[in-house]
Amino acid sequence: MPINISPCGLVCSRCDAYRATQENSAEKLELVAADWRKRYHCDEIRAESIACDGCMTEGGRKCHHCEYSCPIRPCAISKGVKLCSECAEYPCAKLKEFYSFAPERSEAMKKMLDAIAEVEKKMHSAF
Numbered sequence: 001m002p003i004n005i006s007p008c009g010l011v012c013s014r015c016d017a018y019r020a021t022q023e024n025s026a027e028k029l030e031l032v033a034a035d036w037r038k039r040y041h042c043d044e045i046r047a048e049s050i051a052c053d054g055c056m057t058e059g060g061r062k063c064h065h066c067e068y069s070c071p072i073r074p075c076a077i078s079k080g081v082k083l084c085s086e087c088a089e090y091p092c093a094k095l096k097e098f099y100s101f102a103p104e105r106s107e108a109m110k111k112m113l114d115a116i117a118e119v120e121k122k123m124h125s126a127f
Helices: 016-022 026-039 064-069 072-079 093-101 103-122
Strands: none
Touching (some): 016 026
C-alpha cells in the first residue's frame, strides 16, 4: 500500500480505519470502531462513520471527524498545501491543539513534518 500522509502528519496508510476501508472489510471496520469507542470513550463511533480513503483524497470517503470536525483539513485545502509543514504559519495553534489530544503519537508526527520541512528548505531547484 503506498504511503499516504495527511496534512497534520498522520500516516493514513498506517491508520486502521484507512487500511480496513482499503481492504473493503466491514468486519475490520467494526473491530476498529469497537476499539475506538473504548479508546476514545465515545459510544457514537460506528464502522460506517470511520470508513476513509484519506482526508485529502478528492471524492473519496472520509471519516466523520476528518470531514466535519477537523479544522486542519479545510485549512490545508484553503492554503493549497499538502502538509502543514509547507505552510508559513507552521506550526499553528490548530495543529498544536490537535497534537494535545494524542500526545503519545503526535511527537512522532511533528518530528516527521519538521524533517520534511527541513529537507524541502534545503532542496535545490533550478527554477
